[in-house]
Amino acid sequence: MKRIAILGSTGSIGQQTLDVIGAFPDRFRIAAVAGGDNSDLLAKQVAQFQPKMVYSAKALDTHSPAESISMEEIAAHPDIDLVVIATSGKAGLKPTLAAIRAGKRIALANKEVLVLAGEIITSEAKQYGAQILPIDSEHSAIWQCLHGEQSQPARIILTASGGPFYGQPPEQLTKVIPEEALSHPTWKMGKKVTIDSATLMNKGLEAIEAHWLFSIPFDHIEIIIHRQSIVHSFVEFTDGSTKAQLSLPDMRLPIQYALSYPERLPNPHLPHLDLTKVKALTFEPADPGQFPCLKLALQAGKDGGTYPAVLSAADEVAVHLFLAGKARFTDIAEVIAQTIALHHPVANPSLEEILAADAWARQTAKDIAKRNITC
Amino acid sequence: MKRIAILGSTGSIGQQTLDVIGAFPDRFRIAAVAGGDNSDLLAKQVAQFQPKMVYSAKALDTHSPAESISMEEIAAHPDIDLVVIATSGKAGLKPTLAAIRAGKRIALANKEVLVLAGEIITSEAKQYGAQILPIDSEHSAIWQCLHGEQSQPARIILTASGGPFYGQPPEQLTKVIPEEALSHPTWKMGKKVTIDSATLMNKGLEAIEAHWLFSIPFDHIEIIIHRQSIVHSFVEFTDGSTKAQLSLPDMRLPIQYALSYPERLPNPHLPHLDLTKVKALTFEPADPGQFPCLKLALQAGKDGGTYPAVLSAADEVAVHLFLAGKARFTDIAEVIAQTIALHHPVANPSLEEILAADAWARQTAKDIAKRNITC
Numbered sequence: 001m002k003r004i005a006i007l008g009s010t011g012s013i014g015q016q017t018l019d020v021i022g023a024f025p026d027r028f029r030i031a032a033v034a035g036g037d038n039s040d041l042l043a044k045q046v047a048q049f050q051p052k053m054v055y056s057a058k059a060l061d062t063h064s065p066a067e068s069i070s071m072e073e074i075a076a077h078p079d080i081d082l083v084v085i086a087t088s089g090k091a092g093l094k095p096t097l098a099a100i101r102a103g104k105r106i107a108l109a110n111k112e113v114l115v116l117a118g119e120i121i122t123s124e125a126k127q128y129g130a131q132i133l134p135i136d137s138e139h140s141a142i143w144q145c146l147h148g149e150q151s152q153p154a155r156i157i158l159t160a161s162g163g164p165f166y167g168q169p170p171e172q173l174t175k176v177i178p179e180e181a182l183s184h185p186t187w188k189m190g191k192k193v194t195i196d197s198a199t200l201m202n203k204g205l206e207a208i209e210a211h212w213l214f215s216i217p218f219d220h221i222e223i224i225i226h227r228q229s230i231v232h233s234f235v236e237f238t239d240g241s242t243k244a245q246l247s248l249p250d251m252r253l254p255i256q257y258a259l260s261y262p263e264r265l266p267n268p269h270l271p272h273l274d275l276t277k278v279k280a281l282t283f284e285p286a287d288p289g290q291f292p293c294l295k296l297a298l299q300a301g302k303d304g305g306t307y308p309a310v311l312s313a314a315d316e317v318a319v320h321l322f323l324a325g326k327a328r329f330t331d332i333a334e335v336i337a338q339t340i341a342l343h344h345p346v347a348n349p350s351l352e353e354i355l356a357a358d359a360w361a362r363q364t365a366k367d368i369a370k371r372n373i374t375c
Numbered sequence: 376m377k378r379i380a381i382l383g384s385t386g387s388i389g390q391q392t393l394d395v396i397g398a399f400p401d402r403f404r405i406a407a408v409a410g411g412d413n414s415d416l417l418a419k420q421v422a423q424f425q426p427k428m429v430y431s432a433k434a435l436d437t438h439s440p441a442e443s444i445s446m447e448e449i450a451a452h453p454d455i456d457l458v459v460i461a462t463s464g465k466a467g468l469k470p471t472l473a474a475i476r477a478g479k480r481i482a483l484a485n486k487e488v489l490v491l492a493g494e495i496i497t498s499e500a501k502q503y504g505a506q507i508l509p510i511d512s513e514h515s516a517i518w519q520c521l522h523g524e525q526s527q528p529a530r531i532i533l534t535a536s537g538g539p540f541y542g543q544p545p546e547q548l549t550k551v552i553p554e555e556a557l558s559h560p561t562w563k564m565g566k567k568v569t570i571d572s573a574t575l576m577n578k579g580l581e582a583i584e585a586h587w588l589f590s591i592p593f594d595h596i597e598i599i600i601h602r603q604s605i606v607h608s609f610v611e612f613t614d615g616s617t618k619a620q621l622s623l624p625d626m627r628l629p630i631q632y633a634l635s636y637p638e639r640l641p642n643p644h645l646p647h648l649d650l651t652k653v654k655a656l657t658f659e660p661a662d663p664g665q666f667p668c669l670k671l672a673l674q675a676g677k678d679g680g681t682y683p684a685v686l687s688a689a690d691e692v693a694v695h696l697f698l699a700g701k702a703r704f705t706d707i708a709e710v711i712a713q714t715i716a717l718h719h720p721v722a723n724p725s726l727e728e729i730l731a732a733d734a735w736a737r738q739t740a741k742d743i744a745k746r747n748i749t750c
Contacts, residue, residue, distance in 0.1 A: 148523015240645040270615040275658040283650040
């Protein structure tokens, strides 16, 4: 019986993790949940799943006997076997480090943890013998393809759906409204990641994650457009053989694999892939000219230091402004590029330096947006 | 340094094995070669590669100091680390058993070994701790996808190119001439296997091989048409995740993987797959009505006993007659079906009973062909 903590249990990944766990009552127990703004849902989860521990960012209306402790205390608690980091933004950073230092197994869905602090996270995980298992569909695919292989891959090929505006001329993108950007062609996800998918920022952040998760240099990471979101990524080996992992787009599969690893569990609730119904899988090069956010992200990843933190923070600000109707879709890349241009980077930054860069980038991005945007 | 014996070194797989070995002079040494009718080429190979042992079915014009011994002696010789079974038809049966009983690692390209005697081969391999590594591209793909996995697959999906006549109405197939059937759309192979690919008999034989190699029931083996021959097969796991192995069609890759396993070796001579150049991978159901040979093979595999030996022998006779211009393309399935209909099967047959069924089927197929075919 694995005792599982879900940090960010009220978000999209958190809720789907609860769904997966519900299918295996003999295998997994929900030992802790933690939530942010949505305290109503968190209270319901606490009542339903009776965890031993809970963290809530807001006052919680519940009569549960669950112990109220911090996310870091949950992550390091001796009664937890696996910590699911399903928080968003930089919220997952400190709990992930706490879990690492307690030598836990960590199922990581919170992209920014590796984007902001990949070097610290991976070196501490090595030092403390903590395992980081990816929950993102692309990284889960790569991980599944690498499983059992002895040698480093020659190349990793991340697939990208291309988002709702793929193939549209750049000048049309200035008119995009949030509702259009939020209707993703294949995946149902949270708002921030859906916009990041439309700009392909998401794929750039995934490249940075892949770089750290699989110790692979950026020039061995390729991105291709695959509109159907069936192949979740490819790994090419040194002998020229390529492996792929496929499934219908459903986050419950990578979540379940991270929970059950190295086992695979039959789950009748997960959809079945019939390739003869899919008929064709298509692949096209991802043109960096069409996706300025992707280009910015890959450059920030290569430049390293505090650049990825600045990229991520500026993106969060810009996406927030776009969703609030205060910036155009095309302003997102512009705000990020201008913020990055003003940054004085720190190499091999400490956690404090990363968080300082994040705070600086948020303020700078807001200032830039205020000055430049006239919509 | 692995010392390698190649039985069937003058055939298509044998020659490509020599090509792969030539790329890694520090890794592999050709310790023995064995050939059949093409003694001129075998003599050249002996002169070029200076093996310690040689077997030739015909007198060999060479001044080499190589020791002349039988294929079974080569297969079991203490100076051999890995035996490549690249013979054709039932010729590989006894050498494979000799290699198994000597506990060797065996790279198996000769389909009939498992089709005829799958039960004997796999149970003896288990008993003697011999490893059987597949060289067929489809089985290599499945093996690569299963590598590192703990649990049995839920399903194996063999891909088939569909051959040169895919989609043509059955009535047109009566007029097919050997030259047309020998022009395979994606693979360059020997004549017998190319015709078997055109009838899809080859895919049926591969299903039988897969059944034995991976202990998978026939109703968990699916066949789909994939015209591009880029995905060499799929494995679906119990959690709904599917893995695939891909490469441009080149037999040197599965050959090399069997030689280097569990390592992968960089080989600049092998072609590189660029999915954005391939553009689309397509998948269609394989209609058993369109492929009578496939249907016969799957039924023979399920019925077991001596049926697969009878299927294989009758197919060899019928394909030979077709290539000699003495039978129509559509007669191949007819001759096999009639031979199978006359067979009195033996369950759990011994090697002798399998060889007796083979001999009976050859004679019966010839008789049927003589009576029925009027072209």
